[in-house]
Amino acid sequence: MNEILSWKKKQENTYINITSKENNGSTLVSGNRRQSSQKDFVFNPGTSIVYKQRNKSILVNFGYFWHITDFHYDPFFEDVKKGCWKSVIEGGVRNYKKLVGRFGDYRCDSPWELIESAARIMAARQGDNVEFVLWTGDTLSHSVKHKGGTLQLEYVQNLTDLFQKTFRSQFVFPALGHDDPGFKKHLSSMWSRWLPTDSLTTFESGGYYIVERKTFQLQIIMLNTNLMTRNKHDEDAKKQWDWLNRVLEKCESLKQTVYLVGHIPPGSDERRGSLERYFSDYYNKKYIQIVQRYSGTIMGQFFGHLHSDSFRVMYNEEGTPTSWILLAPSLTPRRMSNGQNNPALRLYKFNKYTGEVLDYTQYYLDLPKANRNEVDWQVEYNFTTYYGLTQITPTNLNSLAKRITFYNEDDTFAKYFRANSVKIYNASQSVCDSSCAHSHYCAITCVDFTMFDECLKTAPSAFLSSQDAIFINGLPFVYRIIVVVHLCVL
DSSP, rough: OOOOEEEEEGGOOOEEEEEEEOOOEEEETTTTOOOOOEEEEEEEETTTEEEEETTTTEEOOEEEEEEEEEBBBOOOOOOOOTTOOOGGGGTBBBBBSSSSSSOOOOOSSSSSSHHHHHHHHHSSSSSGEEEEEEEOOOOOOOGGSSHHHHHHHHHHHHHHHHHHHHOOOSSSEEOTTTTTTHHHHHHHHTTTTTTTTTHHHHHHHHHHHEEETTTSEEEEEEOOOOGGGOOOHHHHHHHHHHHHHHHHHHHHHHHHHHEEOOSSSSSOOTBBBBTTTOOOOOHEEEEHHHHHHHHTEEEEEEOOSOOOOEEEEOOTHHHEEEEEEEOOOOSSSSSSSOOOOOOOOEEEEEEEETTEEEEEEEEEEEEHHHHTTOOOEEEEEHHHHHHHHOOHHHHHHHHHHHHHTEEEESHHHHHHHHHHHHHHHHHOTTOHHHHHHHHHHHHHHOSSSHHHHHHHHHHHGGSTTTTOSSETEEEHHHHHHHHHHTTOOO
C-alpha cells in the first residue's frame, strides 16, 4: 500500500516537496518527478493532489485546523504563593486559601505559562499542514473586567503576538467573546495581519465577518454572538442578521459551503440547563430556522463558551437530522459554576476544498501532573475512534445521541461524560445521576429552549436501567425515546 507522507505549500497554493513511499520505505516519487506511467502524481494547484495507480485515482485533499477557545488569560497570575485573582463577581480580591501551581489551578484562569505551553504543542502538531486557526473568544480572565480598555487591549495584544509567532504561515480567525473588550476598531487594527479588507469592514462595524476563500468551495462565517443575546428590536443585532441572510443566500447560489463559527452556542448548557442561556429566545429560534433553511450549505458549526466538550444535533421540520454543532472545551481550567475541566485544545482534520469535517483529535493537559513538572500535552481521544463512528455527519451524531440515552446499555454515556469535563469526572451515579444524564441528552438534541424544557419534563424515566425500563407509561422503552426526539423539532 502506498502512502503520501508529506507535502509543503508554496505561494498561490501550488505544491512542492512531495514524497511518496512504499511500505518498505523505497521512494516512488519525489518532488515533481515521475517514476513510471502507472504511478504518478497529478498536480491540481489550490485544491488537491491525485495519486494514480493502475487506473485508480485516490484524492488527497485533506488538511487540519485548530479550534482554540476560552483562554481567559489572567495577567495577574504571577505569584504561586499568593494564589490567583478572584473574579469581580466574587469580590475581586486574592484567594489565599491554597497555593496554586505555575500552570494554574482548577479555581483559576490561565496563567501565561499555561498559554505558552499550549502554543508550543500547537506549533509541534501537523506544522505546515495546518490551514487556519479558529479562535472563538473569551481571551481575557474574568478578573480584568474592571481594568481600563488600554490595559485590556494590551493583554489581547500579548496573545495576538504569541499566535503570530506560533502560526507564522497560517491565518488566525478570531471571534468576539462576551468577556472580550468591545473596542472593535482597535481589535481590527490588531488583527489586520490575518483578515482581508472586506472582513475588516464588517468587523469594525459589527464584530462579524466572512472569510472568502477564493479558490475553495468552503467559506468561513465568523459571528458576533454577543448580538444574539439581544432582543428583536436591537438595530445592531438586526444588521448582523440581515447580513447573515444575504451571505448565506449568496453562498447557496454559488454552490459554496460554509462554516458558522462563534463564541456562544445556541441552545442550553448541558450542565446548567435553563439556568445558563445566552441567546435571546427570539434569536435562538431564528438561528434554528436559518440552519434549517440552509442546512445544505452549512457544513459545520463551531462554538466554545461553555468550557465543556459536547455536541448538538439540529433537525428539519420533519425530524430528520440535517446539521450539527461541535463545542470545544476551554483552555482555562476554571469554570464559573458547576465544575471545572483540564486545559484543552482541538485539532480538526477536514476536506480543504468542500469543508467536510473528517475527524478531530482532542488534546489535554493533566493539570496536577503539569504542576509537578510533568508537562505533557496528550491525546485525550480521537472522535471517530472513541465513539465508534465512520464519519462526522448529522445522522451519525443523532445515532450517538440516542446511544447516550441508553444510560446502562453500554459505556457510551460514561465515555461522553468523561470527555465532557476533559477527564475530570467519571460517570458515576454520585456525580451524574439519571436526571443529569437526561439533561445532557436534551441539550444535545433540543436546541430550542421550549423544546429543551419539555424534554426535561417528558421522559426522565428513560434513563432508568434497562431492567426497570422495559415499558414506560405503557409504551416500549425504545418508542418512548423516539417520542422525545420528535419533541425537539420546531
